[in-house]
Amino acid sequence: MIFIFFQPLKLKEQSFGDVPQLELEQFTMYEFTPYGLKTLMFGESGTKYDERFIVKKMDYTDKSQDYIANMKADDGLYKNELVTLSGHVMYSRSNGFVFNTEKLTYNKKTSEAISNVGYTAYMGDNIVRGSYIRYNNALNKVYSKQIDATYQLQESK
Secondary structure (H helix, E strand, O other): OHHHHOOOOOOOOOOOOOOOOEEEEEEEEEEEEOOEEEEEEEEEEEEEOOOOEEEEEEEEEEOOOOOOEEEEEEEEEEEOOEEEEEEEEEEEEOOOOEEEEEEEEEEOOOOEEEEOOOEEEEEOOEEEEEOEEEEEOOOOEEEEEOOEEEOOOOOOO
């Protein structure tokens, strides 16, 4: 009888699917293995979700192999074994190989950096421009398409 005069309060259920777990400002992230430092990442701001980490002004260093590879970009997405960078991306390696692009995907498992939006690479005075680059860090090999290269020959003695 009470329900005739009083209606129970109806609550609307809401579902929040993608809620950040953590937000950081001016941060440094270290990833260690039993053998030492594997990954170092700096960021102006970062948002950690369940399965990904979104970073503004990302500075990412991979030291998991015998080389050191550094990547900087305006925006970064760190998800599983992939690091996706966009906006003024600069990739540099400890052997002096550097390239710039607007988008780059780095696979930590395969040690490959791939960009299909065009790039400019530098090694000393040598310059290479192309529409696609796949750089294998472990093998130190570059695969590219539609290249235009300026190669400085050394004088023989």
